[in-house]
Amino acid sequence: MRALILRRLLISVPLVIAVSWLTFLLQHLAPGDTARAVLGENYTPEGYARLRAQLGLDQSLPVQYWHWLTNALHGDFGVSPINGLDVGAEIGTRLGVTLSLIVVTTVVAAALGIALGSLSAIRGGPLGRIVDVLSLAGFALPSFWLALVLVTIFAVTLRILPATGYTPFAESPGGWTTGLVLPVAALAVHGTAAIAKQTRSGLLDTLSRDFVVTLRANGASERSILFRHALRNAAIPVVTVIGLVFVSLLNGTVLVEAVFAMPGLGGLAVQSATQHDVPAIQAVAVTFTLVVVVVNLLVDLAYGWLDPKVRVR
Structure with missing residues (x-):
């Protein structure tokens, strides 16, 4: 496992440099x-x-x-020539906003997706078809459109949730939670659909294998088969999808942060690109790349925990 981590870290160094150089070059070609x-x-x-x-x-x-x-x-990371602010300090301030949004969205999508996928695989029939329909709807609905609909219903019409802004957790846990409800709901639909679809497919395949038939013949309970054996065997592709959902949210937050006026990295990236603020856009690109590297490393570690054969490769 240590060799795997070291190899991933060594690969990440040229990746970060390549992304930073490509970002730098594209900014100057614009x-x-x-x-x-x-x-x-x-x-x-x-x-x-x-x-x-x-x-x-x-x-x-x-x-x-x-x-x-x-x-x-x-x-x-230098000083922005546009506003004179320290770019590193700006990244540090905005990173917490974006990570809060992405991490909470990923957790919600994973929990709902695994639950729906498991239920549809076990019960089948109409519930399985419902999951298929919800998956198609989740893939089809744009996050920014859903965000506007949620703001109209829950913030403008019902006035039960804030429409814009972000409250740091240290300042007010309650304000932090209520401020994330609508943006997380807008972003989690696509991820929930993808994870539910993969969980259902993986579980259906696992539950049809010979070792599950043997466990049932030996009197093992369905609960034990599901949680101790089937889910663990079907988990690796699900973990892969969860990692992809997390990475895709780096793009999704750009528009959603704009809709909810959240001071995250997405808004900084758009603002910096339009103003040719090279130090800021460079820092954002490197930060996003490092986040992707960390997520990929965590996914690899999850592989090793779920499948011992991965540890010796």
């Missing part, structure tokens, strides 16, 4: 640049050239990237 974003519409060629020199934009792209990379390796 129309406009940071100097024009700072100066606005009215500027002189002399002032524009002077600001480009101050920001280091007159240097070659490899030199600019190398300066950024060496500073980033020392924990310095």
Whole structure:
């Protein structure tokens, strides 16, 4: 298992560097640049050239990237040329918002998806068809559209939940919880559908195997068969889907954070990209990549816990 973790970490280093370089390159290939974003519409060629020199934009792209990379390796993501804020501090402030939203959504989707998938596999019949219909609906409904519908019903019409904003957990656990209900509900539908579908398929396959027939013949209870044997054997593909759901939420939060006016990394990414704020968008891209690396590592560790054969590979 230690070898597996070390190998994953070694693979992650060139991945992070590649993502940061690609993000850096795409930002500079996009129309406009940071100097024009700072100066606005009215500027002189002399002032524009002077600001480009101050920001280091007159240097070659490899030199600019190398300066950024060496500073980033020392924990310095620079200062935003747009608003003058420290990028590292901004990332630290917004990361908690996005992680709260993603982690809670993943937990809710996993719990509901595994429960629905297990029930449909065990009971079958109409319940199985209901899960199929809910899965199709979950895949078809866009998260941002569902978010707008939820805001209209529960925040505007019924006025029982807040429409916008985010309250830190340390400040008010109750406010943190109620503020996450609507965005989590909007984001969890797709993940719940995917996990329920995979759980149902995995359990149906596992429950039809010979060892389950033998356990039943030996008098094992259905509860014991389900929780001690079937779910564990069907869990690896379910864990894979849960990991994919978590990673996909990094994209889904961009629009949902905008709908609910949550100060997360998604909003910072959109704002930085439109303003050519290279230090900020670089930091966001690296942060998202590191989150993906950690999630993949946790999924690998879950594989090793569920299947001992993975530990010796």
